Amino acid sequence: MNKNNLLLYSGILIFGIAAPFLFPAFKVQLSILCVLIVLATTWNIQGGEMGYNSFGNILFYGLGMYLCASVQVGMFFPLAEWTESGGEKTFVHTPAQFFQGMAVGLIVAAIVPTIVAGLIGYSILGLRGHYFAICTLGLGVAAGEISGGIEIIGAGQGFTTPPFPDVGSLDSRGEFFYFLSFFVLVLTFIAVRGIYSTRFKLILNAIRDNEDKAEAMGIETMKYKIVGWMISAFFCGLAGGIMGGLVGYIDSTDVAFDGREMGVFMVLMAILGGKGTLWGPIIGATVFHIFKEGFWTFFLGWQYVALGVLIVVIVIYFPEGIMGWLREKYPERFGEVVDERDRKAQVELK
Amino acid sequence: MDFMVFQYPMISVQACLDGILLGILFALIAYGMALQWGVMNIINIAQGDLVILGGYIAYFMYLYGIHPAWGVIVSPIIMFFVGIAIYKLVINKVVDRDLFISILATFGISILFMQLMNFAFGADVVLANSDYGTTMLFNSNVVLPNSKIFSAFISILFAICLVIYMKKSKLGRAIRATAQNARAAKILGVDTEKVYAATFGINAALCGVAGALISITFTIHPYMGLPYTIRSFMIVIVAGLGNLPGVAMSGMGLGVFEEFADYILGTEFRIGSVFLLLVLILVYRRFKLSRKREYLK
Secondary structure (H helix, E strand, O other), X not given: OOHHHHHHHHHHHHHHHHHHHHOHHHHHHHHHHHHHHHHHHHHHHHHHHOOOOOOOHHHHHHHHHHHHHHHHHHOXXXXXXXXXXXXXXXXXXXXXXXXXHHHHHHHHHHXXXXXXXXXXXXXXXXXXXXXXHHHHHHHHHHHHHHXXXXXXXXXXXXXXXXXXXXXXXXXXXXXXXXXXXXHHHHHHHHHHHHHHOOHHHHHHHHHHHOHHHHHHOOOOHHHHHHHHHHHHHHHHHHHHHHHHHHHOEEOHHHHHOOOOXXXXXXXXXXXXXXXXXXXXXXXXXXXXXXXXXXXXXXXXOOHHHHHHHHHHHHHHHOOOHHHHHHHHHOHHHHOOOOOHHHHHHHHHHO | OOOHHXXXXXXXXXXXXXXXXXXXXHHHHHHHHHHHHHHHOOOOOOHHHHHHHHHHHHHHHHHXXXXXXXXXXXXXXXXXXXXXXXXXXXHHHHOOOOHHHHHHHHHHHHHHHHHHHHHHHOOOOEOOOOOOOEEEXXXXXXXXXXXXXXXXXXXXXXXXXHHHHHHHOHHHHHHHHHHHOHHHHHHOOOOHHHXXXXXXXXXXXXXXXXXXXXXHHOOEOOOOHHHHHHHHHHHHHHHOOOOHHHHHHHHHHHHHHHHHHHHHHOHHHHHHHHXXXXXXXXXXXXXXXXXXXXXXX
């Protein structure tokens, strides 16, 4: 790591820690931004680097959300009574119980989706191209529809997550969730950056570029694909668990397995920023979140129409994303050696 | 879990007949999807939303006092032009690109349509009442609404007309040629751009017919599009492209499966079971293909 990078990272870290105090009104928005970045970055592991475009990471996100909340409630109180009607008014978590439950819940929310990804990975990741995309889309919607019929987690009427305990100041809820999501974001970034500097990333890229050739060269592609998906699932589950606590209310199709919103957002953010780059999803998520909040404020009621148009426009006119555009503009910055003659030839072609 | 369906055989007969009549409608939508998939090699996620839009056209005629059965004629004409407009605005820019791009772009169209319909027509579940009465079978143990029989009949009629059109007409030949080899067709003087536009228009028109029939027989709602897309996708992958009897058979099979899932698991799991079936079929297909060591690109 050279000196410039160190400065950049410590600058971002300091900004991240200071952000909730600098912009106290935007704490919830900043926490959501952190979660969005985590989702986009982990989608990028198998969507961008591995070339397996999944609409189904929402499955792990929703699973994590339900698991975290269920564990947090179930550790101390009967879950069925809680979800039946207004359990949150009868049973109150003490601060110690709340944080204990949250910690155990997040661990479960991270591990179970990882195991699920490992178990279904062998069957699902054998599909290729659009079959994989549609199959994962089906998985996400099926999970939403089925969880909407299960009584113990609230069925169609939803599941209220434990309210934040009274620990003194009013700001502590926002700060707690912000630092929790920021911590997960830092964790994700370190993990993903670590992964991208190893041979593992090169294998994922080989799978993306030509899977049969990679297999012919002796790489057990299936093993790497499953591991890649499991890494995504781990962080998606964590993000879901945090988001459940942050929103405070879980609905099967509108919050947890929201393939129509969050499931598309994570794909869109990664594409907007630039698939297959480390910083692309982060930039994409930030830009997207700012745009989205703008839409949601100024086009109230028309936001989904705007979203649909936005998807079409990004996909058609901007498929390389911000990083791809920068790369074309300043190839030297990306460590690419450009032959002058080559550039001239390209200009002439245009 | 409710196993009444096995204890009373007449309920099974009812479910089978309902499923078959429903499946014929699914097959009509799936035929449109197979057509555009085969010709343009894109998967249209907005397929279901085109169906629902077609349904709303029939519903509006019903609101203004015209019998909704006329929607079967009006709706495809309007939807044909809607389809061509979508093609000109979006699809022709993604036809030659990566498949995932077309999936994502049509996903965007799907969200757009869903919301526009939600604004225009409201979020209520609606139904165009056709007043066709019912038919009683087997000592009135089995009740079939005449509208379902009517819709199955119209679907078959449209499918037959389309097959004949594809076989005999000049445009039909051009479409089939483009499906076989777009490049060769272009060299031999087929205007593939026009063929693509016409294919998408015909697909949208088929969706319009199906939607009008669905608004008569079942209910429509702005958000009900995606399940229709998934059903038609499923039917096409089970039957294969360009296999019309297969599409009809697997459509009916899916219809029967859904009716039984509805009886056994309960209505709240109906859509979920459809999506789960899709996953199972794809996984089964993957293992079958991997045994042969081949895959479809």
